[in-house]
Amino acid sequence: MLNRKTIISLALVGLFAANVAFAVPGFSTDASPSSVDACLEKVANSADFANARSVVHNVKTENRRVTGHKMSIQTIMYAADGTTVIREYASSCAINGQDEVQRFKIRQRGMM
Numbered sequence: 785m786l787n788r789k790t791i792i793s794l795a796l797v798g799l800f801a802a803n804v805a806f807a808v809p810g811f812s813t814d815a816s817p818s819s820v821d822a823c824l825e826k827v828a829n830s831a832d833f834a835n836a837r838s839v840v841h842n843v844k845t846e847n848r849r850v851t852g853h854k855m856s857i858q859t860i861m862y863a864a865d866g867t868t869v870i871r872e873y874a875s876s877c878a879i880n881g882q883d884e885v886q887r888f889k890i891r892q893r894g895m896m
Contacts, residue, residue, distance in 0.1 A: 815845040815853035815879065823855050823877035826888045831873050836861035852880040 815823075820843055833839065842858040857875040862868060871892060878887040 813846050813853075815855060816883070818883045819853055819879045820845070820855070822879055822883045822885055823857060823875070823888070826877060826885055827857055827859055827873065827875050827890060830875075830888075830890045831859060831861075832871060833861065835863065835870060837864045838862045838866060848878060850880075852878065852886070854878050 824841060824843075827841065839862070840860045842860075844856045845853045848854050855875075855877040857873075857877065859873040859875065860869055861871040863870045873890055874893050875888070875890040877885060877889075879885050
């Protein structure tokens with residue numbers, strides 16, 4: 785059973801991925817929305833969203849030497865006041881051309 789915070793987080797991930805897809809069209813270094821979604825799903829499965837009212841994912845992508853993309857993802861979780869950071873994660877994700885995650889690392893950067 786999904787709780788309210790999980791549903792809100794997944795909705796925010798979807799909106800963010802849609803925003804990334806339309807932000808800079810035409811550059812080959814940008815990953816497809818489905819690739820970004822696959823990596824953000826890994827973050828969602830690994831991060832602790834407890835007590836987070838809002839979540840922001842900052843995603844930077846670049847081409848890999850082989851097929852696919854590398855992504856750096858900064859995830860910031862805010863408390864109920866909307867300004868206090870309660871947790872921050874730094875993730876890296878390598879994904880191939882078929883949207884399969886090849887490597888994923890996540891580490892927590894701060895805790896209040």
